[in-house]
Amino acid sequence: MAPSKPPSTHAQPTLAQLRALIAVVDAGGFGEAAAELNVSQSSLSEAVGKLEDLTDRPLLRRSARGTVPTPAGLRAVTHARAAVQAAGDVLLAAQDDGELSGVLRVSSFRSAATHLLPPVLVAFRRQHPAVTVRLLDGDRAGTGEHLVRSGQADLALIEGDSAADLRLTPLLLDDYLFIAPQSRGTQPVTVQELADSPLLLSPRGDACFQRIETYLGRLGIETSGATTFEQDSVTLGMVRHGLGITLMPRLALLPVPDGLVTLPLPEPLTRPLVVAALPWRAGLPLIRAFTAALVESLGAVPADQLTNPRSHVWH
Template sequence: MTRPKSTSAHVQPTLAQLRALIAVVDAGGFGEAAAELNVSQSSLSEAVGKLEDLTGRPLLRRSARGTVPTPAGLRAVGHARSAVQAAGDVLLAAQDDSQLSGVLRVSSFRSGATYLLPPVLVAFRQQHPAVTVKLLDGDRAGAGEQLLRSGQADLALIEGVSAVDLSLTPLLMDDYLFIAPESRGTQPVTVQELAESPLLLSPRGDACFQRIETYLGRLGIDTSSATEFEQDSVTLGMVRHGLGITLMPRLALLPVPDGLVLLPLPEPLSRPLAVATLPWRARLPLIQAFTAALVASLGSASGQTTPLALPVWNQSPKLEPEARG
């Protein structure tokens, strides 16, 4: 049913109304959104109703999946996110670099959240105790970019060297390795071995599988019969017991389990890692500070002058760090 449009041409939606729409869309229902915002369901319904009065059409509808946006609501919620974000950015832009506060939402894939972010979070918390960092799941292909563009994340660790409409700061190149039972030995890996070995890989929906599928396809190797596992630890356990081989980025292998041999691939494969944000938000002090902390952490860990370098490793089965002078 079409709602009557407001008679005042100058009337604009309030931030409270926009936040109400966003909350209901994200939560999938008025009750859930009210609980998350710690407000009454009636006040949330009233805010969305007033917004619908202004637009002259319904923005939400009930379905078997809960409360979902109508086509008009789907278009509106994207602009609502931008408006709410821009209002908050006014305050963030005025902050002093030495007195940062607020909430920073960081999206990351699993291995980045496990091994790259923890030391950064410790150092960042010590330097900026008034900032709360929330981690978001960006494990599926394109999830980090989508969270940024929808306004649900402020920063995202992503794989790639370019992304449409995003500002990227390169972090490192993460090499993929061949992983097999330790009993295999350390002789060089051949294309024939890759073709003839049972493949144990991550799920087809994530970026890692897609990159490996493309790589093996160039070598003439079909991945249609590969066995998929959600958890890397499960995959490595299967490999350790001789049920197949796998390919994984070096970062995802830390700490290296016993009973495995890790070797270079016949042809190199790597994934470039970067931290991404929206270009018009890249200079916000809070975002600049966290990006700088991440780059500094990687540079310190690698002992290199450039962030585009992982720590130097031996090619031994244990993948131990080389001694540094």
């Protein structure tokens, strides 16, 4: 078989061709991508075909899972995302701070989206009515970081104090609490009680479970026998009826159902909440303004509402 000829050094892909490739990869098919972009499937196929002509190799292939990128397509789509993003950033960089417009994509896990983002969104919309903020699901561990790195999100609210290649802006420390039926009382929690109690925890794949597993491991407590639930409300209902205890971040508990007691853990456990962006995009006026709005909003929240380790009984 004759070797593939190198791509032309003169012809360059267009942004339309790159967007077509990205759309098909994200949608998993030409029909779905065409509907998403509101273009004909034939024009989308033509754009991808011209891009494949430039690279002189297939970038997509049909499979049982739909249309998927080839190894060359996987490498190409990474740079396609960066190129399309950079082209859009030219316009974002030229905006004045007081006249922002466009679409801002923010990834967030559920408890932050529920309790932290609403007041920020209200204030930000009032100040910048021409900006549309789209929220993306970032519940699974590592999802937010991936969305930012791949160019599918502009910002991500994530847990942790380190993420390679990302600019992190600290927001707050959210402490984990011990939750039990109200009948338990408010006496201090011991390591032995944690070891002896049935554990009801979040799904094993999420960041919360991983953090709790590491914490309990340091105390010599196994989580292999823990029962897991997708919904926090189900977990708390089980705890309320005496079927076990759980550990949750304070934000994830709000609003707390009746009949539960929350107490500090024997040794503190916190999760740092930060907002992440690509370093070379963090200074764009739109991204910088929303990050500042987050920091300003959380600075107005009394610290003891989020980090006070006092016990609470909820009636």
